[in-house]
Structure formats: structure tokens, C-alpha cells
Amino acid sequence: MMRFVLGIVLGVLLLPAGAYVWFKYGHPPVAVADAPLPMERQITSVPLHARIDKEAPTEAKAEANEATFIAGAHVYRQQCAFCHGVYGSKSEVGEHMFPDAPPLWEKHHGEVVGVSDDPAGETYWKVANGIRLTGMPAYKSVLTEAEMWQVSVLLANADKPLPPVALTLLKEPLSFDTPAGAAMVKPVAMAKAGAAK
Numbered sequence: 001m002m003r004f005v006l007g008i009v010l011g012v013l014l015l016p017a018g019a020y021v022w023f024k025y026g027h028p029p030v031a032v033a034d035a036p037l038p039m040e041r042q043i044t045s046v047p048l049h050a051r052i053d054k055e056a057p058t059e060a061k062a063e064a065n066e067a068t069f070i071a072g073a074h075v076y077r078q079q080c081a082f083c084h085g086v087y088g089s090k091s092e093v094g095e096h097m098f099p100d101a102p103p104l105w106e107k108h109h110g111e112v113v114g115v116s117d118d119p120a121g122e123t124y125w126k127v128a129n130g131i132r133l134t135g136m137p138a139y140k141s142v143l144t145e146a147e148m149w150q151v152s153v154l155l156a157n158a159d160k161p162l163p164p165v166a167l168t169l170l171k172e173p174l175s176f177d178t179p180a181g182a183a184m185v186k187p188v189a190m191a192k193a194g195a196a197k
């Protein structure tokens, strides 16, 4: 009996000691370029999807129309393009993150464009709450409720024909230090300033 108890105590002590040795000397992945841990992706995505399934609104609070798409394109340019790229050109940094920021205007799995296969409510949840331990920020204190819905509904319709004004915005190259870039950022900033008054 004594031996059994001693075995358990030793086992309990060995576990954290082993973990410490591994953290200190085992070169666990800490750099973005390191390989992922075994099953890292699966382990983090199970609780995330359970939470989203429970909390994501089932009905979109913005209509899928021209005004929403154009407003969403402004939000996208200002807040998302830096990491997720624009229509026809990838972000310079997005693929060098861990996990990487997927290009949201690229076709994959047949006709899917970005997250057009996800309901707007799921994207809304991710935009509002962010995704922990990734570079995906939480926007609920940055964007208004309406702006988060506009960009989410836009992304849910990324595989559909979009109004030319929205497409022009989404196709502009990424640099904001051009007059065109500045002109695109302004309307959102001004709308916000107006709303704050």
C-alpha cells in the first residue's frame, strides 16, 4: 500500500517536472515559423466551434443589398485587408502569421470564396469576439454593430456578383499611403465621427 501511494505521489511530481524540462530544454514551438504541435489545430478548433455554434446569431442583422456591400467594403479596406488581402492580391503579412490569416477573396474548394461557405452570423461572431491565441482581433469595441454586420454579410456573399463600387474598393492595391487609399479610409472615419456627435 505504501509503495502504491509513493508511486502515485512520484507520478504526480514527475509530470510537472517533465513538463518543465521540456519547456526549458525541449525547444517547444514559440516562433511563428516553427511547426505546429501534433493535433494543435484540431484541439483549438473543437472548443471554438462549440462556442460559435452556441452563440452565433442565426439571422443576419444587415440585408444583403448594394448599400450593405459598399459599406462592408469600406470596413474591410480599413480594418481587414492588411491581414486578409484584397480582391486579386494577397496580404504581405497574412501568410506569415501563426496561424496564418486566410485570404478572404480567394477561391478554394470549387466555388467557395474566402468564407462564403460560412453563414454571416458565424463570421459576425469571429469579427466581434476575435479568435484567441491567433492574430484575429476582437472588433466589438472598435466597430459598431452595424459595421460588423456589413462586413460579415459582404464576406458571406463573396462568391456572388458584387456591385461595381464595392468591387473597385476591394480591388484597389493594398497601400493606403496613396491618395486613393486615403480617400477610401475617409468615409468610414467621417461616418464614425458623425455618429459620435
Ligand code: HEC
Residues within 6 Å of the ligand: 075, 076, 079, 080, 081, 082, 083, 084, 097, 098, 099, 100, 101, 102, 115, 123, 126, 127, 131, 134, 135, 136, 137, 139, 151, 152
Ligand atoms: C492582425 C491581423 C488580422 C486582422 C486585422 C483581421 N484578421 Fe481576421 N484573422 C486573422 C487570423 C490570423 C485568422 C486565423 C485564425 C485561425 O486560424 O483560427 C483570422 C481569421 C478570420 C476569419 C475566419 C476565417 C476562417 O477560415 O474561418 C474571419 C471570417 C476573419 N478573420 C475576418 C476578419 C475581418 C472581417 C476583419 C476585419 C474587420 C479581420 N478578420 C481582421 C488575422 C486578422
